[in-house]
Amino acid sequence: MSSRIRELRRSRGLTLGQVSKQTGLSVAMLSQVERGQSDPSLESLRRLAEALRIPLFDLFRTEGPEPVAVIRHDERRLVSTPHRHLTYSQVSRSGGKVEVLEGTLDPGAASSESPRTHISEECVLVLEGSLIVELEAIDYALDAGDSCHFDSALPHRFLNPHPEKARFIVSVTPPSN
Structure with missing residues (x-):
């Protein structure tokens, strides 16, 4: 990843x-x-x-996108917050037109300190536990099996005020920065 960041910075003349x-x-x-x-x-x-x-997971990409990509569970790229309260693993290939991530959010944690925006669409599907999707200061409560599709230009983040860990899938198109 380190050489990729340097390469991207230099290629942009920064x-x-x-x-x-x-x-x-x-x-x-x-x-x-x-x-x-x-x-x-x-x-x-x-x-x-x-x-x-560039999309976040493109920082880890080494080559162009493969026409077919099988991503094994134990070979997924992971990113997490310093104390691992939020972890994302990349389910889709890098460089594609859609980014699919599996996320886990600890009890009492949030996906970011404050709501974020980017130019994409997102769909989040809760697999286990419960999750709050905060969109423009409105909370949408989701339980396992529930989903929420939204314009990512709206300030948003995910919250878990519940006593158990939440596990969810997020699909983003085009992949976000």
């Missing part, structure tokens, strides 16, 4: 200083990430993907 200004991450931190000396948090990866204008 300096570490420019990426630092766009992401709010220090030049030193960015340099360490590019050299493989630091593992960025999920939030840092989101900021980098936004600055580089």
Whole structure:
């Protein structure tokens, strides 16, 4: 991933200083990430993907998309928050027109500190537990088997105020930054 970030930054003609200004991450931190000396948090990866204008999981891609991709459960790419309260595993291939992620959200956790926006559509399907989809400050309660499809340009995030872990699938098209 570290060499991919450097390659993407350079291909866009961006300096570490420019990426630092766009992401709010220090030049030193960015340099360490590019050299493989630091593992960025999920939030840092989101900021980098936004600055580089690519979907988050494309940071991990090494080649163009395969015409057929079988992703084994134990070989999925994972990203998580520092304390692992939120974990996403990539179910779909990188570089495709749709991104499918399996997420787990711990009790009392949220997918982000504040609602986020991006230019996509999302559909979330709760597999286990319960989840709140917060859209423009309105809460939509979902139980196992329920889904919610929405325009990702609306400020949104996922919340789990319940005592058990929530497991869900999120499909995003086009893949988000």
